[in-house]
Amino acid sequence: MNALKTALAERRPQIGLWQALANPYTAEICAGAGYDWLLFDGEHAPNTIQTLLAQLQAVARHPVEPVVRPAVGDPVVIKQYLDIGFRSLLVPMVESAAQAEMLVAATRFPPRGIRGVASATSRASGFGADGGYLARAHEDICLIVQIESRAGLDAIEEIAAVDGVDALFIGPGDLAGALGHLGNPGHAEVQDAIAGALDRVQRAGKAAGIFALSPEDARARMAAGACFVSIGTDIGVLMKGSRGLLDALKG
Numbered sequence: 409m410n411a412l413k414t415a416l417a418e419r420r421p422q423i424g425l426w427q428a429l430a431n432p433y434t435a436e437i438c439a440g441a442g443y444d445w446l447l448f449d450g451e452h453a454p455n456t457i458q459t460l461l462a463q464l465q466a467v468a469r470h471p472v473e474p475v476v477r478p479a480v481g482d483p484v485v486i487k488q489y490l491d492i493g494f495r496s497l498l499v500p501m502v503e504s505a506a507q508a509e510m511l512v513a514a515t516r517f518p519p520r521g522i523r524g525v526a527s528a529t530s531r532a533s534g535f536g537a538d539g540g541y542l543a544r545a546h547e548d549i550c551l552i553v554q555i556e557s558r559a560g561l562d563a564i565e566e567i568a569a570v571d572g573v574d575a576l577f578i579g580p581g582d583l584a585g586a587l588g589h590l591g592n593p594g595h596a597e598v599q600d601a602i603a604g605a606l607d608r609v610q611r612a613g614k615a616a617g618i619f620a621l622s623p624e625d626a627r628a629r630m631a632a633g634a635c636f637v638s639i640g641t642d643i644g645v646l647m648k649g650s651r652g653l654l655d656a657l658k659g
């Protein structure tokens with residue numbers, strides 16, 4: 409049972425932390441911090457299938473859901489990520505129902521979809537030990553798609569209507585760039601677009617998520633109904649903590 413998938417279906421807030429260090433040690437430390445989910449970034453972090461596997465194994469003993477972001481919504485990459493044991497996906501730059509439907513199909517074995525079958529050698533099936541994996545793997549898949557372009561904003565309702573999409577997640581950084589405010593997600597036009605998008609997602613009957621820019625931002629987004637919210641990154645924590653410690657000594 410995928411607790412994150414269930415919580416999002418029930419609209420219970422789920423707090424996450426981005427993992428961009430591509431390191432199993434820091435992932436294991438963050439896994440013990442109490443977050444509901446950790447995002448392992450294959451888009452903007454120096455991750456490979458091997459580094460992602462090492463991080464997945466490092467956090468396995470903690471009650472936290474590993475969510476992986478492929479660099480692109482490619483069925484081949486999704487197949488590999490599911491085979492090593494990820495169940496929850498955050499797919500960037502989704503802009504149409506057709507694209508969302510392809511992503512759902514990529515997470516399902518035939519006849520429901522197109523996911524390739526290698527259960528005897530995949531970690532996800534216990535290397536073949538789980539004889540029921542092929543039949544029920546789709547039940548635990550949590551598919552979250554990113555809305556972070558003008559086209560994505562325009563297609564929110566049609567994307568939300570796709571069966572198998574569990575949540576729609578706003579990427580403020582890319583959205584700011586798409587709206588002509590690169591590097592300035594706090595711009596009024598971007599903030600208005602984000603607020604409207606989060607409302608539309610919920611009205612369309614799906615869970616809404618966002619990459620929050622601060623704990624204060626996260627509180628405001630959750631007050632507005634977002635329930636899949638990341639509140640920072642491992643890199644940000646390390647940058648702030650390392651510099652803050654020195655500053656505290658120097659007074």
Ligand SMILES: O=C(O)C(=O)C[C@H](O)[C@@H](O)CO
Nearest residue numbers: 452556579580581582583619
């Ligand atoms: O567009 C965004 O913002 C996101 O999708 C989040 C970023 O990619 C994440 O790497 C934090 O910078």
